[in-house]
Amino acid sequence: MSAAKAARQTTGAYAIELHNVNVFYGEKLAVKDVSLNIQRQKITAFIGPSGCGKSTVLRSINRMNDLIGGARVTGEVVYNGENLYASNIDAVEVRRRIGMVFQKANPFPKSIYDNVAYGPRLLGVRGKKQLDEIVERSLKGSFLWDEVKNDLKKSGLALSGGQQQRLCIARTIAIEPDTILMDEPCSALDPIATQAIEELMRELVKKYTIVIVTHNMQQAQRVADMTAFFSIRKEALEGGKDRRWGVLVEYAHTPQIFESPQFEETERYIGGEFG
Amino acid sequence: MAVNTISSETQEYLRDEDAFKRNLRSRHFRGRLWRRFFQLALVAAFLALIALFFNILNSALGYVVEDYAINPITLAANGDLGALPEEELVMILVENRANRLPVYVRDYLYAGDPAVFTTLPLSALLSNTVLPAGTADLTIRELSVEQQAELLLNNIGQPQLIAIVEEQVIEPTILQTWSLTASLFERDQIEAEFQENYAAQGATLFFKSWINLDFLTSPMSSNPAAAGARTAILGTLYVVIVTIFIAFPIGVGAAIYLEEYTSGSQNSRTARINRLIETNIRNLAGVPSIIYGLLGLAIFVRALSPVTGGRTIISAALTMALLILPVIIINAQEAIRAVPSSLREASYGLGATRWQTIYKVVLPSALPGILTGTILGMSRAIGETAPLIIIGASTFILFDPTGLQSKFTVLPILIYNWTSRPQDEYRVAAAAGIIVLLILLLILNATAIILRQRARRSLTA
Structure with missing residues (x-):
């Protein structure tokens, strides 16, 4: 990405724009025609029933879908004025700018220190002093520092579930991305750990753009500035089978989605009638 | 819902406490049977392993009757060759195997083609070797026995000299072996057999572990008593x-x-x-x-x-x-x-x-x-x-x-x-x-x- 172009675009209102994004797995259409603009330094939540493709859309933003054999994305994901799926874009660079936190905390089987230093080391940071600084700043940034500062040599796997997830967040912010994608980051956590992560998100959003996929509508309500509701469309095929794909139904400010949704489908989902 | 459509027969079965208890007993019984089978499988594997080790150890340790061409006791005190200085070891070779000295030179000092060993002068054959004075231009056959002995003495170390003496002079041969079990439980019989068959010719009977330092450090040999791995x-x-x-x-x-x-x-x-x-x-x-x-x-x-x-x-x-x-x-x-x-x-x-x-x-x-x-x-x-x-x-x-x-x-x-x-x-x-x-x-x-x-x-x- 050219520096001039990036500089021009960082002042724009939108961190990421999705234009008519379709995602295919092999021949199968998984998500159809999603267009939405993600605002800078805001939390955007993706909600919707299982199988509606919200995670798929999330993973298409930092090209994680590339890792799945046969996955294909059409349409445009525009970031800093450039289509991330253009042929001259390196997925490695995309992921370095747009970090990701996963559903299940997945620290490496390495020490806490090495977990956080992993990203900076990939980028070629070698100095001990520099790494120490990055590790401390990142762990402080994810509210984990006070709990682990005395045993940074301990395995990341020895931490509790909530701590592991915060370690993963620290690991992500250690390489200073500007957007963080979170794929149901609290779904495996107890309410107290969930609360800690949500507080952390409110803190992180002062500096980062955050996109979160969640099954928990209260969570979306609590933390998100914007909410996108995805749903499933189906088409009957011969032999009693059907073909299903996900679509974006409605995208608006969170209070509007939850209090005065425009579509009946959204209202029914929020009212707990399906999902 | 599906529960309501279960036939009355099936419901009857679910409520039948006696049938459940009988059935539970047989379920546990089947479990115990499998457990016993797994246990036996382990025992069988373990026994096979024990049998293997026993079989090997049974052969590798035991009494042997060893005889010598020349008894080491006549060469050194208590038969301990290691106590002899190099000069005496060479003397033993000279006394007993004078005509074989060139062969030892060839086997232990010479690395080239054996076909030319006897025809070329020593200086051409043995490069890093201390030659006795005035022998450089002679072939090995032209050396006197004393000169050949000096050549060996100057260039071969004591361990190798001992090996040569053991193999060439003492020439141990094993006349009979017994297994470990026989050695442990039929000692008297072995003793008697030894007295009857071998004692007269001066052979010795002793307990030998075939695994020993010599076995590990000696090369192969056509003599089983001296063979190593x-x-x-x-x-x-x-x-x-x-x-x-x-x-x-x-x-x-x-x-x-x-x-x-x-x-x-x-x-x-x-x-x-x-x-x-x-x-x-x-x-x-x-x-x-x-x-x-x-x-x-x-x-x-x-x-x-x-x-x-x-x-x-x-x-x-x-x-x-x-x-x-x-x-x-x-x-x-x-x-x-x-x-x-x-x-x-x-x-x-x-x-x-x-x-x-x-x-x-x-x-x-x-x-x-x-x-x-x-x-x-x-x-x-x-x-x-x-x-x-x-x-x-x-x-x-x-x-x-x-x-x-x-x-x-x-x-x-x-x-x-x-x-x-x-x-x-x-x-x-x-x-x-x-x-x-x-x-x-x-x-x-x-x-x-x-x-x-x-x-x-x-x-x-």
Whole structure:
């Protein structure tokens, strides 16, 4: 990405724009025609029933879908004025700018220190002093520092579930991305750990753009500035089978989605009638 | 709902307490029966192992009757040759085997072509040797016995002189052996038999452990009493280590490529080729080892003989590497596949390239499993005999292997060779060889297991 172009675009209102994004797995259409603009330094939540493709859309933003054999994305994901799926874009660079936190905390089987230093080391940071600084700043940034500062040599796997997830967040912010994608980051956590992560998100959003996929509508309500509701469309095929794909139904400010949704489908989902 | 539609018959059954209790008893009984079966399976395996060890140890230890051409007691106090200075050892040789002195010079000091040994002057034959004064231009035959003795004395160390004296002068021969059980429980009978048959000719009866330092450090010999396993131990170590150095990087590399670069590909052609290759690798793991021997003979020994030097360590190691490659590839593949994909995603998500992900995340996590496969491969390489017989490992060799292109023998071949000799004593020596082989296997495996544990600990600690 050219520096001039990036500089021009960082002042724009939108961190990421999705234009008519379709995602295919092999021949199968998984998500159809999603267009939405993600605002800078805001939390955007993706909600919707299982199988509606919200995670798929999330993973298409930092090209994680590339890792799945046969996955294909059409349409445009525009970031800093450039289509991330253009042929001259390196997925490695995309992921370095747009970090990701996963559903299940997945620290490496390495020490806490090495977990956080992993990203900076990939980028070629070698100095001990520099790494120490990055590790401390990142762990402080994810509210984990006070709990682990005395045993940074301990395995990341020895931490509790909530701590592991915060370690993963620290690991992500250690390489200073500007957007963080979170794929149901609290779904495996107890309410107290969930609360800690949500507080952390409110803190992180002062500096980062955050996109979160969640099954928990209260969570979306609590933390998100914007909410996108995805749903499933189906088409009957011969032999009693059907073909299903996900679509974006409605995208608006969170209070509007939850209090005065425009579509009946959204209202029914929020009212707990399906999902 | 479905519950309401259950037939009354079925509901009856669910409520029948007696039937449930009877049924529960039989369920527990079946469980106990299986448990007993598993227990017996373990006992059977354990008994088989005990029988194996007993059988080997039974032959490797026991009473022997040994006779000498010349009793060592007449040469040194208590028969301890180690107490004699070099001069006396040479004197013993001069007194007893004066006409063989040139042969010892040839065997221990000369490394060239034996055909010209007697015709060229000493200065041309023996380069790094201290020659007696005025003998440089003479051939070995022209030296007096005293000069030959001086040549030996100046250039051969005491341990080698002792070995020559033992083998050439004392000439121990084993007249009879008894097994360990016989030695322990039928001592009187052995004693009586000895007195009746052998005592008159001055032979001695003693308890001999065939595994001893001499056995480990002596080369092979045509005399079973003096035969050792040194050349075979060194040969085995050489071949196995070179094999691992060849097979490990190739096997792991192939596994990485199959798992990390081509698997999961939706491209149907790549996927099909991948499947074809994997199926073939799995089949190769079951190909009889003798076929690998034929392959090694054709390729490494014959076609590539300018590079490998023919029937050499490197040819054997390459053949063995081919043989254990499938084992290493399959196990490495399983180990790599078992690395959770969440770890790969985490790495990619932080902006790692594919190679960084493989090197920093996948390989460290897969290493214990990869090493397990390597241990299996190594064990197989140590024990294999057939392919090495085919490619022509030496069955009788007096020299230690010195490099990749030297001729060699290995323990399984030594054991096979000894067991097929007519003399009883060789069969006993073979038992000792088996023990050495097992211990070597244990040591090499233990090394690999320690490495594996270290790799595993670094993942959890």
